[in-house]
Amino acid sequence: MLSVVAGHKRYAHITTIRSDRVNPELLGMEVVASEDSIPRALAHMDEAEAVVWIDRHLAQSAHPVMSLAPWILDTDNTIKPLYGSQEGAVESYNPKKRGRPSHANHS
Numbered sequence: 001m002l003s004v005v006a007g008h009k010r011y012a013h014i015t016t017i018r019s020d021r022v023n024p025e026l027l028g029m030e031v032v033a034s035e036d037s038i039p040r041a042l043a044h045m046d047e048a049e050a051v052v053w054i055d056r057h058l059a060q061s062a063h064p065v066m067s068l069a070p071w072i073l074d075t076d077n078t079i080k081p082l083y084g085s086q087e088g089a090v091e092s093y094n095p096k097k098r099g100r101p102s103h104a105n106h107s
Contacts, residue, residue, distance in 0.1 A: 015034075018034065
């Protein structure tokens with residue numbers, strides 16, 4: 001879950017959590033599962049039971065924090081250019097390359 005919350009989208013990214021000495025300790029984690037053991041564990045779970053399990057754990061971690069004080073969900077909608085074969089990269093307008101028209105100007 002910590003890997004998902006950190007924005008990781010691949011099992012291989014779990015290694016960064018395993019290498020992190022601060023966050024797991026702050027969260028009271030004694031063991032961090034490996035990127036190989038997570039898919040094996042998930043393969044044995046029924047999907048409906050897994051959804052209930054994850055919802056319960058997310059609620060236990062998020063609800064106490066959200067009830068401490070009023071909060072605002074803030075998002076950053078700025079453009080993040082992706083290049084080459086990165087996940088989500090598409091050919092489009094790049095604001096850092098000035099002088100090239102945006103797609104809105106083409107229409």
